[in-house]
Structures are given as structure tokens and as C-alpha cells.
Amino acid sequence: MEVPYKIVIGLEVHVQLSTRTKLFCGCSTEFGAAPNTQVCPVCLGQPGALPVMNRSAIDLAIRTGLALNCEIASVTKWDRKNYFYPDLPKGYQISQFDQPICGPGYLEFSDPDQPEQMLRVRLIRAHLEEDAGKSMHDEAAGKSASRIDLNRTGTPLLEIVSEPDLHSPQAAKAYLTELRLLLTYLGVSDCNMQEGSLRADANINLHIDRDGETLATPIVEVKNLNSFRAVERALIYESQRQYDEWQRTGAVLGDAPKRTFGWDDQRGVTIPQREKEESSDYRYFPDPDLVPVHITSEQLEYARSQLGESPSAIRQRLVNEHALKPYDADVIVSQGRGVVDYFDRMIQAGANAKRSSSWIQQEVLRVMNESNQGIEDFCITAEQLSELVLAVDAGDLDTTRAKDVFQYWLQHPGSNVQSAKQALGIKDVDQSEIEALCRELLAENPKIVAQYKEGNTKALGALIGAAKKKNANADPRLVRELSQKIIEAEL
Amino acid sequence: MELSTDDIRKVASLARLEFSEQELASFSTQLSRIVAFVEKLNEVDTAGVEEMAHPLDVHSVLRADELQPGLSRESALHNAPSHDDECFLVPPVLGQKSHGSR
Ligand SMILES: [Zn+2]
Numbered sequence: 001m002e003v004p005y006k007i008v009i010g011l012e013v014h015v016q017l018s019t020r021t022k023l024f025c026g027c028s029t030e031f032g033a034a035p036n037t038q039v040c041p042v043c044l045g046q047p048g049a050l051p052v053m054n055r056s057a058i059d060l061a062i063r064t065g066l067a068l069n070c071e072i073a074s075v076t077k078w079d080r081k082n083y084f085y086p087d088l089p090k091g092y093q094i095s096q097f098d099q100p101i102c103g104p105g106y107l108e109f110s111d112p113d114q115p116e117q118m119l120r121v122r123l124i125r126a127h128l129e130e131d132a133g134k135s136m137h138d139e140a141a142g143k144s145a146s147r148i149d150l151n152r153t154g155t156p157l158l159e160i161v162s163e164p165d166l167h168s169p170q171a172a173k174a175y176l177t178e179l180r181l182l183l184t185y186l187g188v189s190d191c192n193m194q195e196g197s198l199r200a201d202a203n204i205n206l207h208i209d210r211d212g213e214t215l216a217t218p219i220v221e222v223k224n225l226n227s228f229r230a231v232e233r234a235l236i237y238e239s240q241r242q243y244d245e246w247q248r249t250g251a252v253l254g255d256a257p258k259r260t261f262g263w264d265d266q267r268g269v270t271i272p273q274r275e276k277e278e279s280s281d282y283r284y285f286p287d288p289d290l291v292p293v294h295i296t297s298e299q300l301e302y303a304r305s306q307l308g309e310s311p312s313a314i315r316q317r318l319v320n321e322h323a324l325k326p327y328d329a330d331v332i333v334s335q336g337r338g339v340v341d342y343f344d345r346m347i348q349a350g351a352n353a354k355r356s357s358s359w360i361q362q363e364v365l366r367v368m369n370e371s372n373q374g375i376e377d378f379c380i381t382a383e384q385l386s387e388l389v390l391a392v393d394a395g396d397l398d399t400t401r402a403k404d405v406f407q408y409w410l411q412h413p414g415s416n417v418q419s420a421k422q423a424l425g426i427k428d429v430d431q432s433e434i435e436a437l438c439r440e441l442l443a444e445n446p447k448i449v450a451q452y453k454e455g456n457t458k459a460l461g462a463l464i465g466a467a468k469k470k471n472a473n474a475d476p477r478l479v480r481e482l483s484q485k486i487i488e489a490e491l
Numbered sequence: 492m493e494l495s496t497d498d499i500r501k502v503a504s505l506a507r508l509e510f511s512e513q514e515l516a517s518f519s520t521q522l523s524r525i526v527a528f529v530e531k532l533n534e535v536d537t538a539g540v541e542e543m544a545h546p547l548d549v550h551s552v553l554r555a556d557e558l559q560p561g562l563s564r565e566s567a568l569h570n571a572p573s574h575d576d577e578c579f580l581v582p583p584v585l586g587q588k589s590h591g592s593r
Contacts, residue, residue: 021560026557026558026561027559034577035578036567037564039561039564039577040559040561040562044567053552054553055555056556058553078542084507132533144583145573145581145583146583147575147577147580149577149578150579284506286544290545291547291550291552292544292549293550293551356541397548417503427562472500
């Protein structure tokens with residue numbers, strides 16, 4: 001869509017790190033426990049309770065930072081961010097102000113408008129902080145009390161802050177998609193948006209060209225973006241809203257302080273949130289309860305050893321080494337490391353890469369989606385499927401019959417190609433048998449033979465169906481090949 | 492450094508405290524004196540002394556990511572002014588919060 005302005009978007013993403021325990025205490029981070037059953041004096045903010053840093057959160061933050069091409073701080077420290085809210089029992093959040101664990105970096109991903117082009121978003125920083133609790137408000141607000149569950153309080157978050165390098169809602173969504181994929185490949189977070197393990201806030205404004213100068217609209221922070229679809233929809237809505245507002249009021253950057261809007265997914269609108277003018281005054285200061293952390297070269301080495309192959313590196317490998325189309329490589333990589341491993345094991349067992357890719361996309365992923373199961377639970381092993389692909393290549397089976405075998409395996413896990421063929425009554429057909437069949441068909445269809453001789457090679461297609469009727473085990477490819485040979489021998 | 496009553500008003504509002512005009516005036520004198528006292532530290536020559544984030548000469552105090560027993564819900568809620576045996580109860584919160592991680 002052509003719009004009379006340029007959209008400028010930066011994203012702040014909060015990722016819950018996959019530690020067993022909280023950032024500063026030994027309470028469980030498990031989602032879904034009964035309210036206030038995963039709490040202790042530290043995360044309740046009881047006087048005198050002292051926080052102690054979780055080593056694993058540091059390791060996961062470094063691993064993420066390295067994967068995002070960030071500079072890793074040699075010394076990082078903790079600061080208090082002060083504000084009052086009932087789900088924040090201490091009256092401050094332990095966060096990182098001026099010495100974040102991860103410094104500038106970047107993430108590259110494919111441009112949704114031109115998939116062969118890469119977009120690069122620069123990252124300002126990524127810092128560790130503790131999560132707040134959960135407040136539940138009664139529908140009839142103002143009447144009953146708010147209920148507070150502090151299980152989530154103190155859960156480790158990594159806040160990844162991007163530069164305003166995104167220029168469309170679609171690009172913002174693509175960035176988040178790639179970021180989530182990378183984080184799940186790294187194993188640093190489950191990135192479950194429903195459970196709040198990945199949350200995004202967007203800063204957005206417009207650059208409008210007027211009479212040779214560029215005007216910028218006031219920046220708005222859009223919160224409550226709980227799905228990738230919500231991110232895209234909210235940013236589409238908000239950019240148009242800002243343009244309308246600018247046409248009405250002419251307000252530009254600097255005329256008003258940064259405002260916060262919430263996204264109402266049901267109504268599909270952004271709504272200004274009430275806030276006090278001084279609410280942004282967090283009065284950060286170093287937390288005297290926590291000493292700085294020095295990142296050692298051993299810690300960096302360890303984090304590097306845990307990186308594994310990144311999604312973008314795997315895409316490149318599938319295209320360069322296995323000659324897959326970028327689109328197909330992306331489908332496989334987007335399914336997660338498990339499906340990539342499945343593909344690699346098929347190749348190792350001897351199957352052709354392109355056929356492995358199409359079997360995975362057309363059959364394996366279909367069954368996984370239909371039965372809502374992960375690749376780990378899939379009952380046909382990569383080695384089995386590879387055997388099937390090889391059997392088709394060798395001409396033992398045609399693709400239709402191979403799909404029957406695949407279906408049979410779903411019901412009878414653990415059987416091989418041979419036993420499936422037996423059970424399905426698929427007979428090995430002798431080439432001479434098929435050859436005789438072809439001679440018979442050609443004799444019965446002189447018209448087709450004549451058409452073929454005139455150069456219409458497609459005419460042979462009509463023979464395939466007829467051959468299948470005479471012998472269900474006839475491989476269409478073989479029928480075509482042999483028929484061609486027979487006719488050409490006559491020429 | 493002299494703190495004005497407006498400074499005091501702002502600090503008080505950040506701390507959710509309400510003061511009378513008389514209190515504001517007296518706190519402005521008292522807080523100014525405290526700040527002046529702390530400002531004495533500026534007289535110390537710190538040339539060549541490395542900046543530090545913490546007065547203790549220790550760093551990197553880390554613990555293993557292992558579960559530790561916490562509090563029972565009963566004891567967690569025990570001292571709360573109001574609860575419903577499951578959650579802490581607080582007066583209804585108006586409006587939306589507007590800080591970093593939400
Ligand atoms: Zn705790």
C-alpha cells in the first residue's frame with residue numbers, strides 16, 4: 001500500500017528465560033501453579049531478604065547476546081527502577097540501567113516485501129530484569145478489590161531493545177518471527193506468547209515529507225501486543241491514526257511528551273493509557289544488595305559452545321549444500337530444530353534432499369498438524385522414511401503406492417517397506433511384465449502412438465491410467481519410460 | 492544545594508506522600524541540609540580512583556539454578572492487610588500501569 005509517510009518503528013521485546021528458578025531466589029518459575037505458591041521472602045519483598053543472582057540467567061543472557069551479534073559486557077551491574085504498583089511488592093524492579101549485560105548488536109531477516117533481500121535491525125542493548133506479579137481486576141472495576149498473584153514476581157526477563165530500524169508493520173512482524181525462531185533454536189526461552197514468555201512493545205511515529213522538509217509525528221509506545229498478528233494490526237492502525245491526528249492537529253515531535261497507547265485486540269484500536277506526568281521518573285540507582293558481575297572468558301566460551309547452528313545458517317546450508325529452494329529451506333527451518341534434524345537424518349540415510357523436503361512438507365508436517373503432535377512424537381522415523389524414498393527412486397514403488405505405505409506406517413509403527421508392501425498387497429512387478437503390458441497397450445492404442453511420433457510426447461499420459469487399470473502395481477514412470485523406448489525402437 | 496518546595500513536592504508525589512504547605516517548607520530546609528552534608532564528599536580528591544558500582548570489593552556472587560523451598564501460601568499471605576486465602580487483595584487499581592515490562 002502506498003502511503004504519504006514513512007513509518008518508523010522500534011521494538012522492545014521481553015523474553016522470559018528458561019531457568020528453573022527465579023532471577024534472585026530459588027522459587028520455581030513453572031507456569032500455571034496455584035496463585036502465591038511459588039513465593040519466598042525475597043520475591044515477596046520482605047524486609048531484610050537479600051537477592052542472590054542466578055548463574056543460569058547470566059549464561060542464557062550471554063548465549064542470546066552472542067547469537068544477536070551483541071557486544072557482551074565485561075562488567076555488568078544491577079539497578080533499582082522505582083515505581084509503585086501492587087504487583088511489585090518491593091516498590092522497585094531490579095533491572096539494569098547503564099551497564100546492561102549485552103551491548104549493541106543486530107539481527108538479520110528476510111524482507112517480507114522482497115524475500116530475497118535481507119533486512120538488518122540494529123539492537124541497542126539487551127538487559128536482564130525481574131518480572132512483576134500478576135494483578136487480576138474484577139470486571140466491575142471500582143467495586144471489588146484487585147487480586148494479586150506473586151508467582152511470576154522475580155522471573156528472569158531479557159529485554160531486547162531495537163533501534164527504530166523497522167519501516168513497516170509487516171517488517172516488525174517478520175523481525176519478531178525471526179527473533180522468536182532464533183530464541184527457540186538457542187533454547188533460551190520457550191517464547192510462548194499465550195503464557196507471556198514473549199511480550200512486545202512498539203515505539204512508532206511517522207516521517208512526513210512536506211515542502212521539502214521532513215516532519216516527525218510524536219512518538220507513541222504501543223503496549224499489550226500479545227500475538228504477532230496483534231503487532232501487525234496494531235501498527236497498521238496506529239500509523240494511520242497518527243497520520244489522521246497530524247492532519248487534524250499538525251502536532252509534531254517535541255510538541256508533546258511520549259504517550260503510551262494500549263492495543264485493544266477485540267475492537268482493533270489503540271487507546272491512550274492514563275498516566276501521570278512524572279511516571280517516567282524511575283530514579284534509577286545501583287542496587288546496594290547486589291554486587292557487579294564480571295563476565296569471564298570461561299563463561300563466554302561456554303555460551304559460545306551452546307549456540308548451535310542458527311536458523312539463518314541452516315537455511316543457507318539447505319540451499320547451498322542440498323540445493324533446496326529458499327522457500328522450502330525456510331519452511332523446514334521454521335518448524336524448529338527437530339524437523340531440521342529429521343531432514344538431516346533422512347539425508348544421512350541416503351535419501352535425496354529435494355524429495356526428503358517434499359515428503360516432510362507434504363506428508364510429515366500435514367500429519368503433525370492434523371494430530372497436533374511434535375516431530376519428537378512422530379511415529380515414522382527419518383530412517384524409515386528415507387528407506388521409502390529410496391524404494392521409490394529404485395522403482396520398487398510409485399509415489400501413490402509409497403503414500404499408501406506411509407499411511408500404513410502411521411497405523412503400524414515399526415514396520416518396514418517390505419512388510420508394508422506385503423500387508424497392502426503391493427507386489428513387486430517384474431520389468432518384463434510391465435514391458436509386455438506396454439506392448440499390449442500400444443497395440444490397442446495406435447492413435448496415441450501416432451500422436452507421439454508426431455512429436456506430442458504428452459500423449460503417452462493417457463496410457464498411464466489404462467496401465468494402472470490392468471495392473472495396480474504398475475509404476476507410472478516405468479510405463480512411460482518403457483513405452484517411449486518401445487515406440488522409439490520402431491522409429 | 493538548596494531544595495525548593497517544588498522539589499519537595501515532586502519527590503513527595505513520587506513517593507506517594509502528601510504534605511501540608513508547612514511540612515513542605517520544613518522538609519525543604521531539612522532535606523537541603525542533608526544534601527549539603529552529603530555534598531561534603533565532593534571535597535575529597537578522587538583523581539585516579541577507579542569508579543565503583545558498589546562499596547564492597549567483591550563481585551560475581553552467583554548461585555546455582557536450583558529450587559529452594561519457599562513459603563507456604565498461608566504464611567505468604569499471613570501478614571497481608573487483606574487476602575482471600577489465594578491472592579493478596581488491594582484496593583481497585585484504576586487505569587493502566589505504564590512502566591517498562593508491561
Ligand atoms: Zn522467591
